[in-house]
Amino acid sequence: GAGVSQSPSNKVTEKGKDVELRCDPISGHTALYWYRQRLGQGLEFLIYFQGNSAPDKSGLPSDRFSAERTGESVSTLTIQRTQQEDSAVYLCASSPHVNADTQYFGPGTRLTVL
């Protein structure tokens, strides 16, 4: 079956604009995760969803970042008033449930804020 998909694959925006990043998890996976990866660095956890609920939002770097999930499926990560330091690859992953051993990653969205 299909893996995790993300769109767009690349996004270039101007400082101050809002952006929306989309993640389509593997069908039937109830857990969904967002990570950020700055150039040359490891992944930073942002937020996870169990179903449509986000029990842990502690990784969101500021109140400019928000995420939602609907229908226990697609998730959208929104960054408002983008800043240059938001430039990174945003990776989404899903797993059958929150305590599953393995997370399955999408290809990521490369965000560049000019």
Added chain:
Amino acid sequence: SQQGEEDPQALSIQEGENATMNCSYKTSINNLQWYRQNSGRGLVHLILIRSNEREKHSGRLRVTLDTSKKSSSLLITASRAADTASYFCATDEGGSRLTFGEGTQLTVNP
């Protein structure tokens, strides 16, 4: 902040040689996982070792875990040019998130 720290940050070897990467972490864990990333995009799960295991094999991969030293190593034997990638360790502390290290960039020269 990242819990895991990998070393070396970069490793360059010849095809056929073995590659060893190390990972250290700070807190108690349920398991430790290794992922591979090509060209800075999606990650692929390689292998998982649980906290009560000391060694695990999968094909050309061998992972060890020393919980007393809070460290793990990933050995890739008989490396191939196609193994060129970044390798990350990630720890599961029993919550919902994985905590990733900074990664080791492996280059295998033909």
